[in-house]
Amino acid sequence: MPTAIEFFKLLPKTNCKDCGQPTCLAFAMLLANQKAKIDDCPHISKDSKDALEESSAPPIRTVVLGKGSEVRMGGETVLHRHERGFINPTAYAVTVSDKENIRNRIETIKKLRFERVGMVFETDMVSVRCDSGDPKVFRDAVVLVMELWEKPFALECCASVLESALSAASSRRPLIYHANTENFDDMVALSKKYSCPLVLRDPNMGSLAGLADKAKAMGVDDIVLDTGAANLKECVEKHTIARRAAIKKRFKQFGYPLMNRVGSGEYAVAIAAVSTMKYGSLVIFDDLKSYEALPLFTLRQNIYTDPQVPIQVKQGLYPIGEPNEHSPIFFTANFSLTYFTVRADIEKSKIPVWLQIVDTEGLSVLTAYSAGKFNPEHVAKALNDSGVLSKSDGIVVIPGLVARMSSKLRELLDREVIIGTTESRDIPKFLKNLKPPR
Amino acid sequence: MDGGEGASCAEHASADMSDTMKIPDVSEKYPGKIGEIVLGKGDYIAGGSDGMPLLSFENTCKRRMMIAGEVVDDLTDYPELAASMFNGRQKDPVEWSLMWKSIGADMICLRLKGTDPDKGKTTEYASELVERIADATQLPVIVYGCGIPEVDDNLMKEISNSVKNRRLVLAKADEEGHKTISSAAIAGKHALIAFSNLDLNLAKQMNIVLTDFGVQRSDILMDPLMAPLGMGLDYSYSVNERIRLAALSGDKMLQIPMICDATGAWDVGDAVNDDDADLGDVVNRVTWWETMTAMAAMASGADIVIMRGPGAADMILGYADELRCD
Numbered sequence: 001m002p003t004a005i006e007f008f009k010l011l012p013k014t015n016c017k018d019c020g021q022p023t024c025l026a027f028a029m030l031l032a033n034q035k036a037k038i039d040d041c042p043h044i045s046k047d048s049k050d051a052l053e054e055s056s057a058p059p060i061r062t063v064v065l066g067k068g069s070e071v072r073m074g075g076e077t078v079l080h081r082h083e084r085g086f087i088n089p090t091a092y093a094v095t096v097s098d099k100e101n102i103r104n105r106i107e108t109i110k111k112l113r114f115e116r117v118g119m120v121f122e123t124d125m126v127s128v129r130c131d132s133g134d135p136k137v138f139r140d141a142v143v144l145v146m147e148l149w150e151k152p153f154a155l156e157c158c159a160s161v162l163e164s165a166l167s168a169a170s171s172r173r174p175l176i177y178h179a180n181t182e183n184f185d186d187m188v189a190l191s192k193k194y195s196c197p198l199v200l201r202d203p204n205m206g207s208l209a210g211l212a213d214k215a216k217a218m219g220v221d222d223i224v225l226d227t228g229a230a231n232l233k234e235c236v237e238k239h240t241i242a243r244r245a246a247i248k249k250r251f252k253q254f255g256y257p258l259m260n261r262v263g264s265g266e267y268a269v270a271i272a273a274v275s276t277m278k279y280g281s282l283v284i285f286d287d288l289k290s291y292e293a294l295p296l297f298t299l300r301q302n303i304y305t306d307p308q309v310p311i312q313v314k315q316g317l318y319p320i321g322e323p324n325e326h327s328p329i330f331f332t333a334n335f336s337l338t339y340f341t342v343r344a345d346i347e348k349s350k351i352p353v354w355l356q357i358v359d360t361e362g363l364s365v366l367t368a369y370s371a372g373k374f375n376p377e378h379v380a381k382a383l384n385d386s387g388v389l390s391k392s393d394g395i396v397v398i399p400g401l402v403a404r405m406s407s408k409l410r411e412l413l414d415r416e417v418i419i420g421t422t423e424s425r426d427i428p429k430f431l432k433n434l435k436p437p438r
Numbered sequence: 439m440d441g442g443e444g445a446s447c448a449e450h451a452s453a454d455m456s457d458t459m460k461i462p463d464v465s466e467k468y469p470g471k472i473g474e475i476v477l478g479k480g481d482y483i484a485g486g487s488d489g490m491p492l493l494s495f496e497n498t499c500k501r502r503m504m505i506a507g508e509v510v511d512d513l514t515d516y517p518e519l520a521a522s523m524f525n526g527r528q529k530d531p532v533e534w535s536l537m538w539k540s541i542g543a544d545m546i547c548l549r550l551k552g553t554d555p556d557k558g559k560t561t562e563y564a565s566e567l568v569e570r571i572a573d574a575t576q577l578p579v580i581v582y583g584c585g586i587p588e589v590d591d592n593l594m595k596e597i598s599n600s601v602k603n604r605r606l607v608l609a610k611a612d613e614e615g616h617k618t619i620s621s622a623a624i625a626g627k628h629a630l631i632a633f634s635n636l637d638l639n640l641a642k643q644m645n646i647v648l649t650d651f652g653v654q655r656s657d658i659l660m661d662p663l664m665a666p667l668g669m670g671l672d673y674s675y676s677v678n679e680r681i682r683l684a685a686l687s688g689d690k691m692l693q694i695p696m697i698c699d700a701t702g703a704w705d706v707g708d709a710v711n712d713d714d715a716d717l718g719d720v721v722n723r724v725t726w727w728e729t730m731t732a733m734a735a736m737a738s739g740a741d742i743v744i745m746r747g748p749g750a751a752d753m754i755l756g757y758a759d760e761l762r763c764d
């Protein structure tokens with residue numbers, strides 16, 4: 001991001017106030033803080049605007065695949081997630097061969113889907129691969145995939161076979177995989193002709209940079225880089241070199257999303273895990289099993305979570321659904337993961353609940369209890385302060401892990417207190433078995 | 439389905455060197471370096487990195503992350519699924535430790551759950567067990583108590599006194615208590631784990647408290663709490679990375695080798711749930727869950743990782759071996 005002074009230098013400096021700011025300098029300061037858009041100044045010259053847009057673009061280009069349903073790759077600005085967080089999560093693609101039964105295959109891929117803690121995990125893309133070597137077979141396969149699969153896809157094929165399929169698919173903006181030193185000119189020409197993003201692949205980092213330089217010069221903007229990492233070590237090191245070069249040294253040839261093409265099975269999943277932690281924007285698998293996919297999706301969710309989200313939630317009353325004057329009252333610790341998990345499990349039951357969050361300094365239920373930060377007095381005070389006890393005459397449910405505080409709490413609150421589940425995931429069953437409010 | 443890429447798409451390394459660009463040097467020289475800790479009979483050393491994890495182009499320390507295999511002396515609360523992976527050898531902690539050695543573990547992490555007064559194992563039994571495991575395996579041993587402070591204090595004193603000639607790792611000193619265990623470690627020349635709750639400043643504070651008490655920095659392993667995959671791994675990953683960056687930038691009180699416990703993966707519902715066929719085979723799933731937790735620990739700076747499942751340990755051993763900075 002340019003500084004306020006760098007912005008100021010490119011503004012007309014007439015202080016005409018048309019941007020709504022008193023001076024050009026004030027406007028420049030807003031720009032530097034990303035609180036205004038360059039277009040808000042109607043008088044800026046085209047050259048200045050281009051210069052500004054170029055220097056304010058993120059060091060890693062955002063490449064968008066698909067139409068309607070999109071996958072966004074890149075757009076990253078930092079090397080470590082704690083600095084500002086990573087932006088566009090790693091996408092996972094599974095291969096569809098043009099020699100297999102495409103309907104069955106797409107069906108199977110669609111089944112790789114999980115709903116977890118209010119989030120849906122599913123395969124982001126397919127990669128249609130030409131194994132037939134026949135342009136007609138490949139084109140038919142791609143057309144059928146487009147009918148069955150709404151989300152983005154990649155086309156994996158040789159330059160000689162690609163065009164007929166690409167001409168049928170270009171409106172969906174597929175990712176072309178891939179150009180290398182052998183087929184470079186043909187692939188670049190196709191990428192330009194159909195304006196579809198292009199993967200450049202070369203196991204040598206120097207030649208990969210050379211390819212990126214040449215492709216850009218020839219007019220391809222949407223580039224994705226495959227470092228040809230053959231193992232975990234190459235994946236970590238090549239991705240780190242590329243990303244550090246782009247972000248710290250402004251080495252433009254590496255300012256693009258990174259990807260991996262792996263096979264299937266244990267080692268493929270291990271590379272995908274490393275790629276997910278280390279700057280990978282896309283991993284294409286031959287195949288992915290559900291017991292591999294769920295941990296991998298979860299890893300991606302963890303790595304791409306906004307790091308600014310505090311680890312604690314505020315003490316207070318959180319109504320779930322539309323609880324009434326008889327709805328049950330749950331309470332738990334203010335460790336954000338505890339909160340999110342309990343909340344999601346209550347939501348799953350579809351039964352309205354008053355959820356009281358008690359300030360435990362961000363500790364989880366058991367840790368807080370043994371540290372003396374989650375005792376009956378403390379809980380009773382939180383319940384009284386929030387007013388929930390006058391909002392509902394429902395029973396109070398104690399987290400199963402701290403069942404020991406039940407008698408004391410019953411005494412302090414003077415109302416029915418029952419022991420809930422030890423595991424959050426058992427809450428829906430528990431709630432359904434709870435007798436309905438009077 | 440068909441494997442392999444179409445024959446006409448075979449990959450060629452670029453031959454034309456004229457198009458090769460010079461890549462900027464991105465390796466960093468840091469003013470700081472992680473300290474080293476000597477374990478066992480002096481034959482095991484952890485720590486010593488002078489760059490970010492897994493980067494051979496900047497980290498000159500060629501050591502790989504060490505793996506500690508978890509053993510418990512009482513199986514009451516130990517997951518059956520995990521127990522089923524050890525072919526019955528989990529019933530004898532010494533046998534179990536030997537199995538860990540054959541899997542390739544570098545250390546044993548012994549949890550003395552049986553010393554809980556409800557279970558009734560004595561401190562004498564416990565310290566004898568530590569000795570037997572250390573003798574049988576010749577591996578360094580990490581010793582956890584049962585979790586009840588008064589019992590553990592006694593236990594650590596006893597073990598520290600009776601196990602000589604080898605350096606154990608006593609676990610753990612934390613906010614709630616550090617004096618007894620620190621004294622025990624100092625008296626027996628053992629190492630100890632400094633535990634803190636997911637926060638760089640708390641981790642640093644714990645190290646300061648221990649060194650102020652008289653523990654040498656080279657006797658401390660820090661455990662900043664490795665939250666498992668799907669249950670806060672994001673926090674741990676960043677806390678670990680920030681600790682490593684601060685240490686390399688010169689913060690002496692963070693230049694202490696890091697130990698991460700990946701066994702928390704077994705507490706995650708999605709990892710061990712056996713009632714939803716859509717989630718896939720549970721053995722493979724929990725194995726991946728623990729492996730990915732350990733991979734995240736390794737990528738963010740762990741020098742030692744504690745593992746429960748033999749399959750996961752085998753996988754992470756292979757990956758750690760490949761990713762040592764040779």
Ligand code: SF4
Pocket residue numbers: 011012013014015016017018019020021022023024027040041042043044
């Ligand atoms: S509109 Fe442009 S020229 Fe006018 S004050 Fe704002 S920044 Fe300056």
